[in-house]
Amino acid sequence: MTTETKAKGFYGWWLLFFLWVVYTIPIGFAFYSPAVLYPFMIEDVGWSRGEIMMGFTATMLLFGLSGPLTAWMLGRFGARITLAIGGVIVAVATFLMGLMGHVYSVYLALSCLSGLGISCASMIPVQMVVVSWFSVRRALALGLVMGGGAIGGFLAPQIISEAVQATGGNWRIGWFIIAAASIIGMVVATLAVRNQPSDMGQHPDGVAPHEAKATAGANRTAKIYRTSINWTVRDALRTPALWLLIGAVVGSFFLWHVVVSQGPLHLQDRGFDPAMAAFFYSLAVGLSVVGRFTIAALGDIIEPRFLFAFGAFCILAGGILFWFVTPEAMWIAYLYPLLAGFGFGAAYICVPTITGNYWGPKAFATVSGLISPVTMSAQALAAPLAGFLYDIQGTYFTVMVISWIAAAIGFGAIFLCTPPKPKEGGSGGKSLF
Template sequence: MLCYSCVRQNPKIRRAFPGLPLHKNKTREVGVFYGWIILAALSAIYFFGVGTVVYGFSVIIPEIIKDMGWSRVDASLGFSILVLVLGVSGPVAAFFLRRLGAPKLMGIGGIIAMIGVLGCYNMTSLFQYYLFMGAIAVGLALLGGVACTHTITNWFARKRALALGVFMSMGGLGAFFAAPVISLLVQSTGNWRNAWLAMAAATLIGSVVAVLFVRDKPEDMGTFMDGVDPSLNSGATAAPSRVHQTTVSWEVKDAVLTMPFWITVLAAALAVFGFFVVNSQGVLHLSDKGISPITAASAIGIIGMFGAGGRLLTGVLGDRLDPRYLLSFGLALELVAIVLLIYANNELLTYACAVILGAGNGMAIVASPALVANYYGHKNYASLIGIHGMVVIVVGSSGPIVAAHVFESIGSYTPVFLSFAAVAMLPVIITLWMRPPVLRGLTVQTVNT
């Protein structure tokens, strides 16, 4: 008598009975691929847990400085600690992801982030501020980032860029809603501490959603990547694709020795550097230029909204057009916007800068992880994106503190903006000429998986 596992793994039987469950006592989806439910859950987590906290914090920095009597350097160091610890925690998150799985890891991360946020609500000193910002960063690293993108790459191949774009666009939408809402909350109550309570609720929501809906891989739900049984298409010939997707999963030690990996990291790092400079210092800079606090906060929200649009557009195009072109173009838009920000002394130019910056940054931050997945496969994606994220965030985290120091020294952000634009031109050009890596002794072909 044949065992159930022998029967279900027989290609001929699976072609004859396409509804046969992958695992005993588990059924495949009828109609809706569970990967879309996973994507909706991860998007909600990014919206509430990440978008609200990171963008909401940028709005209340001026109020914290005013009330606590801190300098811009003091306050900006807290933001730098947030993003620095967030990046350094990437490999740690990848380590525990392999042992705990995404649902447990993300649930724990949301609770840690909530504890850190509530600590900031009650903080009375710089030491407490820095300590709790670090706790928030650890929590967000476990709640989002590596765990979310790794889960997406486990569930999606054919529409991987689209899924990443939809997911990351939710962070931008979170900013669009969070920035003006938190600004209004602070203005109406006269107390910036209330904003931290809203952020605590957001991280708790993210934790609950992760535990209830997220699953690590398709096999956990008795289905397949993309919802398609590979044995049913074993004889089909894939149509040629202009987007490179490796047919092998690279080992980490091989991937980190390739030039495309580090070019991708450099481009992403500069995109994050510029974004964090504006996100942490933008409201202060615009206030110095005579722009009202509400308009400045609205500009941050617009950056988020068009960032969401840029991410979604990259997701749609990234499965048809090589993401390296989108990475280059997005970074180019961002450097143009930051230069224009020097002259933003009216509402029209302020909003124009926000639109261009948001769209460009959104394109760059989706194209970068899509390239890592396409070039090196999904098996070791968590480890590779952890390394990628650590370097990107370490570089990006220096932006707020460098910008604040320059302002404290000369009273202007202009040198920082112009220096960023000059350096960013290098990866804009190099990325266009980048070619997919080839594993030693193996020709990696372009396929449409």
């Protein structure tokens, strides 16, 4: 470590805490919490499950489709400003959602705006900052920060559910709470986030470049692949590994999003009261923190694609149990969120870890921004497909079978996702493209 860094202290560890807060709010409150509001909204405004789930789909679609825009903003303004702008957008969208009447088109428009804000305020910017600040301990750092999404995903819906029930089922108060939380996240991002260690005269991991090389040499026995070249996006798109990673994410996370988006409604159909349904829904999201912290501990020791595969298997097992949940079999009610939540948390952290390890930090934001529209758009189909099939058939069985098949394909794809090999003469230029 350099003398200057020793004197000042490595800011990266403090930054992880601030990023944890910044990431927790849009994911825990704005992304996961609306699901506990949907039953109250359906009862109040009279929309069907398929119609209400179109809002969730609109949010997810804009979350994914705005990935290239988020990547452009990161290059133009940096992560700190992008995160702040995203927080403001989410706050405005959710505040207006609380004032919304019964106009369905307004609901869809605000859901789209919320998805755009969440994209700018969470995943890609936060991951980019972590990848820039950490190399040797990348999986550890990503797991610690993004564990905030799981903790927020457990606590935030509980807070929202309690507030709504305490006000006699007033779902609007839930949207106002989300808006207030988003303002807090914006303030923290503005005051505490620093885009790169060089902004503070520091180095990744708090280690000078020559010492980093020595550390890398000493740790070769770990056998974790980390690219040593600067990949271009064009070359990355030509590698089978990128498309296999996309396939693994789409297949495994499709099942997860069916489980998480339909959880409160499915559990109430099976005889659970709204409070218990909200609890098990939150438990599934909250338990993903165990998977995320597992990757934090093991992701720099064991090849992340194998950890992803284990997570994908757990999602599949939990998704199967989800179908059989009843109040008479409470062990299933507790086991399905443990398996599905753990599996999602593990796989979720592996995605940016693999992306950073395979294609490097310089191309990370652009590659992630191009991956996001594909993966998120596919995942966004889960909620409306489940909702509309339920409206037609009165059961989730068909969509569950589709989801199980998709998850099995994703499980196989990640095993084939071996480290990419650059073509001769490629990836040597300065341009990201």
